[in-house]
Amino acid sequence: MNSGSHHDHHEDTLAWRIQQATGVKLAHCYQCGKCAAGCPVADQMDLPPCQVFRMLQYGLPEYDKRVLESEGIWLCLACETCSTRCPQEVEIPKVMDFIRGEALRLNLAHPRSRDILAFHRAFLDSIEYTGRLYEVGLVADYKVRSRHFLKDVMLAPKMYVKGKLGLLPHLIKNRRGMKHLFKHTIGKG
Amino acid sequence: MRIGYYPGCSLLGSSREFDESARAVLKALGVELVEVPDWNCCGASSAHILNHELSIALPARILALAEQAGISEILAPCAACSNRLLSAQQELEKHPELLPGIEKAIGMPYKGSVKIVNILEVLDRLKVLISVLTTAPFRKKVASYYGCLLVRPPRVVNFDRPEDPQSMDLLLKAVGATPVEWPFKTECCGAAFSVTRTDIVAKLSGKLVQDAVKRGADAIVVACPMCHSNLDLRRAEINEYLQKEYAVPAMFITQVVGLALGLDPKALGLHRHLVPVAFAETAGVQS
Amino acid sequence: MSRIGVFTCHCGENIGATVDCVKVAEMCKDIPGVVHSVEYKYMCSDPGQRQMQEAIKEHKLDGVVVAACSPRMHEPTFRRAAGDAGINPYMCEMANLREHCSWVHEKGEATTQKAADLIRVLVEKVKHNEPLHPIKVPVTRTAMVIGGGVGGIQVALDIANGGHKVVLVEKSPSIGGHMSQLSETFPTLDCSQCILTPRMVEAAQHPNITLMTYSEVEKVDGFIGNFKVTVRKKARKLDEHLCTGCGLCIQKCPNKKISDEFNEGLGTRTAIYVPFPQAVPNKPVIDTLNCTYYKTGKCKVCEKMCPTNAIRFDQEDELVTLDIGAIVLATGFKLMKTDAFPEYGYGKHKDIIDGMQFERLASASGPTSGVMKRPSDGRSPETVVFIACSGSRDRAKGVPYCSKICCMYTAKHAMLYKHKVHSGKAYVFYMDIRAAGKDYDEFVRRAIEEDEVKYIRGRVSKIYEEDGKLIVMGADTLMGGEPVVIKADMVVLATAVQSNDRSEELAQTLHVSYDSYGFFAEAHPKLRPVETNTAGIFLAGACQAPRDIPETVAQASGAAAKVVGLFSNEELTREPIVAVVNRQAAPVYSTCVGCFICQGACPYQAIEQEEIMARSGEVIMTLARINPGLCQGCGTCVATCRTKAIDLQGFSNEQLYAELMTL
């Protein structure tokens, strides 16, 4: 820790940006650990949620960076167990969403987040072009992006037999409307 | 009873049987479904991770389409969809300043007048009718599994109680089933990591399957396509993780109610499961 | 023509920094009626007051306006000073230049102008002021203490030993309160009942103390020194004078399966019962909700058995009205129940208990005779988890405050458990250890160091049952938030201390303030901690905020000292801010027309009907008259009066309109 790096402009801190974007005040967290205690993936995280909050409370660039680079933020399932039980009513998953966005924006996302990210990107691409999720397209797209070509090759035929794998996408009529929607939300930045 | 219907993407693909069974059961109960015209995907668990506005615009378009179609109440059987629709609706209620941007993106006006309900809420209203029409009581021990999205976050969904919910248990009792007392009703199954981190899904869902069987459940009953696909499609990975062959089926609540009403197992899509519902064929003749 | 003096205070920088006080004093000289106007750095200081007194004499002032801080702060100071200088104290008024002007405005011409305006308004008021004289009222030198726990007992004993009569009212059948339920007390581990029961007996036998157990306060009228309190004596269904407390009725009662409140539901009692063997008074009551006779009309076994024929099935509640001079509230607290915890199973697991239940399990007089047995199957628990801050410091559960006593009693519980089950493992989940008291931290260290209680810093997210064990899912924040799972046989929740049931209702009955959690509010958080905002009503113990025994007892003695101080005079002096109905010479008598709308509006029943009689004895008219002893000076009757026959001294119509006309 370098306590010498004094912050006159707390606008620089991730904590401040979180508060601006989500309304969550980091100071509300009093480090009771109830979030980590109930989190289904806390044992897999390099930084459990309470540790993420602790580091952000410092407002120091080196700790902000460690949070942005952590793998744990990509493991959050948004199951909302933590926020439901948090005695201080902190909306932790909302903060996790925002931190992930910042990690991407600043090019600090953990390398192992690549697969998870590839999946979400493929997912959104699919609905941008067809309006609805095209599961076969999603999986194919994900495989190309993640380079896990052989993953789940055994599952697809089984699903096909059960009538669960539509080989053709479901297209909505107003696909231009969807393009427009994407352009005016995620496409803005 | 007439109600708007938003099936969502999963119910067209990997969870077709949820759509089939929901339609079959509601038809048998005299409910007319009005599908939202030209609906799109709600963004599920991907949109909010990458872009906040997108995660509101996608559900807002669905709700605006429903408004245009004169729908005042909309059933979204998929727990993820109903959760996303509710979240977006409340976000727009809390932050009206977002509305102009969202209306521009979706290219139509949004009033926020549509009431969103999940499948358990709709079935709960029809509970008396269901128990009257039950011809083949579902005399099995069941683990009712609600998952995350139906009850959390409580401030958003405002449905049942956040821990140890009861609505599905009461519904199952109404059709003759015996819900087991188990602690994992709302534990997470691994949700959207089905494809990317199957190892986590195997572990979390494995815990559920193992405990349900230990407590004597003949079936795990769900109301969410993601939960179902993790418990059913990922059973091979689960069993590999647990080093044991667990054959307890995962069924949608609509399938259980459908069987109790004496509907054809095939019409309920029971043949589509990877983990076979062994007793489905005989369920119709039990009494 | 009035001769009014204006004294403007700088209040150091408080007023002086934003208001040009010198200029204000200068401007005030031009107000008609003002003959003297000066400013001074601190008017409230001795030299400041002296300056005012000298000016009163020198300039023959008949009215004074002190332009300084809030009258709440220093009105008594300046009125006393004015009185000492020879004018009537009520000819002195204060203009609030600080809160109403300097603190809320920027420095500038307009601010200075506003200060002068505020003074001008008060000068107009003083011109219409009348000399007033304090009212003397007698004091009934009997105190009532509400609540018979350790706090209430201490208050009662201290007042009684001071030579005054005390009525001790307790809603349950015996005095003793929560302390009588405790096994041992921290930090000395002495037996709770052993130290409490002598006090209980002393209270019962004291010639100055009247015990009213199984009784509740229903109505309070009057004011300090002169309350009228109506108490409901609930029917015990027996004649207390005949009952000898032999206990035969209890032995023979066939209805033995009723959940026992004293043992917190962990044991059973009969329908006719005393809460615990050392109860004071040792006279049973019949629980009419559970008694077979009241449910079916048959049984009466107790009546047949009673050797003194003391049972009275037809006895009814009795209302008693008492004259009381001062009231002390010592109504204590309640604990949040385990069913308030969704994540711990909504209270459905029998082996998840609260702190008070643990006390009963550990107590030699408890349902297990002090042997550690868990409630579900009676097995000796080998692993026990204690969870501090259960529901406390938890906004989501509506209790953001610290319950204060849990850190200490949790350490005590863990210790007691280890003393009883030597091979057992005790874990404590905590957030902070708040052990700030004499020998308190040493006590906690002893639990950790000598009794090897494992303290884990973190909260517990969920508890569920598996194979007869309770799976406790916690985290250790000192290990970076690492999840910790403990398989326990029993879990003790140190649940939040909350205000007692119906405390808000009682507060409304007594007209005392309470906070948003239902705790009674003290008059000042630092300087008047045992008084309420209602004169003559005092506080002791956990009805004000979470407290432990030593604090409760200390506060109880403090409240008792206040009551004894009040009772040291035969009469009380009260502010003459009261309403009066005008009287005129015959044949008008008064502008009051006798509609008595004021009577309905008066919150204090202070308005009486007075009959004006001719010499012949014939009633000419009936007029309103205000009892100055009862009137509190709110002025509601004044605003209600249709003929403007009532006026409020100190805030008369003439005074208020004079102020308004000057705005």
Added chain:
Amino acid sequence: MRVLRVPCTGRIDYMMVLKALHKGADGVIVSGCHPNDCHYTSGNYHARRRWMVFKKMMEVMGVDMRRITFSWVSAAEGARWAQLVNEVTDQVRALGPYTEFRQVIGAGIE
């Protein structure tokens, strides 16, 4: 902003409010303890009752009720009081001087 001290809202004769407007106030705040928490037990209930009647009457008579604010603020709510005063003064400033009232009154009385 000028403060006039009365013991209780129950003491307030609503004629005072009119008098204040007449004498040049552009807005009036009537404030005291919350219902159920009256320092004088129940004076504020009577004040509230009279306020309801007064308000109706003023509306009928065409008095601009944006000029008169009735709000419960207890002695423990300093921040709330400051907020109320700021809001009302802003609102009254936006409305400007209440000359209409004084013209009418002036024509009638003086």
